[in-house]
Amino acid sequence: MTERAVVLGAGSWGTAFAKVLGDAGNQVTIWSRRPEVADAINERHVNPDYLPQTRLPDQVDATSDAASAIRGADLVVLAVPSQTLRSNLAEWRDLIGPAATLISLMKGIELGTTRRMSEVICEVAGVEQDRVVVVSGPNLAPEIAQEQPAATVVACSDPGRATLVQKSMTTRYLRPYTNDDVIGCELGGAVKNVIALAYGMAAALGFGDNTRATLVTRGLAETARLGVALGADPLTFAGLAGLGDLVATCASPLSRNRSFGERLGRGETLEQAQAATRQTAEGVKSCLSIRDLARKHEVEMPITEQVERVCHEGVDPQAALVALMSRETKPE
Template sequence: MTAEVAVMGSGAWGTAMAKVIADLGHHVVLWSRREALADAINQDRENGEYLPGWRLPESLVATADPVFAVAEANTVLLATPAQSLRTNLESWGGAIKPGTLLLSLAKGLERGTKLRMTEVVEEVLGRPTGEIAVLSGPNLALEVAAGQPSGAAIACSDESAALALQRLCSGPNFRVYTNDDVVGVELAGVVKNVIALACGIASGFGYGQNTLAVLITRGLAEITRLGVAMGAKASTFSGLAGVGDLVATCTSPLSRNRAFGVRLGLGEAAKAATGGPHGVVEGYASCGAVRELAADHGVEMPITEAVYQVCHEGAAVREAVESLMGRKIGAE
């Protein structure tokens, strides 16, 4: 039996997930905020702007009408940038049918509120937490669209909902695992972007593999400390949503966050670097909120602090590195 699925957001990741699900035989409506892009997708059978070169199946239809997109859907994937999710939900979220499963694909914290995306959905739509899930993992959009073997975790407080979403999204080359740790899976997807910025900055500045290994390892420690302080399971950060996503995002040239960091490390100003390839750099947008969460929970996150100083306070890369290396040493 095919499912009616709406994917709200036609960026690279939203389009890749729409393709995965449509390739499995489901009917998918992909919403774009721009009518010209929706028309081009329907005509060319590819998203030439965000995911060029990958043909989209006939069972996928694009639209610029959000109400039409969600009207018949029994599952809605939320793939808009984190900072615009609230505005979007306030605009068209009321058209989503009661009982529809909602799956967040965004990896960011809302600035100002410091809310995770599942919390934003719950607050705006008033839906029970058992209908709201998050997907995260080492999911570089171009590789997933190409059908390269990949995996992800879907976390939801309701096991039956997580299993339903697992069945919907799992395919021959996209292996999905379920998890009940929504906080851990979601938070890992947020903070890894900040650590990836640090790795990009270090690479752009000329540092080598030893430095990257230290940043990834100590970055994982930062993510885990904050997650546990917020009620997540430590074991979550050893899985796909934790170390898996962290390694992919920190090392791949396909990672927008890493690429943005490289430009900062090469000496570009943060405002200039935001004019890079298509897509939102969630680590840049969310690092301030992550820093505030760390302060709220009394958690030390020196790498996050250094990234924030470089991105938003104008600190020089060398100063940030010297600050990190000059910290008091202790037991690992």
């Protein structure tokens, strides 16, 4: 069944996801904040700022007019930076149709409220949980845009809606799996960005595979601890939205969070790293909200704590590693 979709956000993942939806046969409009990006997509079928080597399908067009893009859309895809979701959605909510499915591509925890992205969507848009679908997994945008084989998870409390979205984004290069554990999928996607910052720091400091494997496995352990405390299924963290996304984000040089962590590990300040990358590394802000969420539920997350100290308290990455290794020994 062909759907009419709008992707709100013209960054790398939003653009790649619009291509996926178009390749799956849907009619897709990308909303871009900047008119010149929308014009380039319409005239050349290319997003010049993100994925400039990728030609978008003919079924994909663009606009900088959110109202015209959202009205009548069956699928409303939210692909803005997580900390801007609340303010953006407040402007868009009255344009969204009563039967539309809202799809979250965002991987973060809101600062101040410690809410997951689906919770923010429900609160701001005034919709029930069963209308919100979360897409999460090892989905590095440049590889998806190049049509390299990959899989992802489509999570929703309504199995029928999850299946509808699954069908709307199945292509020969992307295989979506459905899941009803929205909490687990969202936490896996948010915390992996923080662990990838630590992984990047370790790589820049010259540490090898033992250190990196330790960060991945212990990072997964603290993600699962928080997830269980919030009601997630622990098995989710062994799947695509947990271990799969964590490995891809830590290991790939395409990962913004790993690359950002490398800059911090080489001694750059937070401001220097941000100026050099010019893209959002979600883990930098999310480490604060994830730390607060963990403390609220009395869950130990030592890697997250040390990443927050490096990013926001000026602690040297080497000192943060020493602090991790100096913790009291205990059973695994």
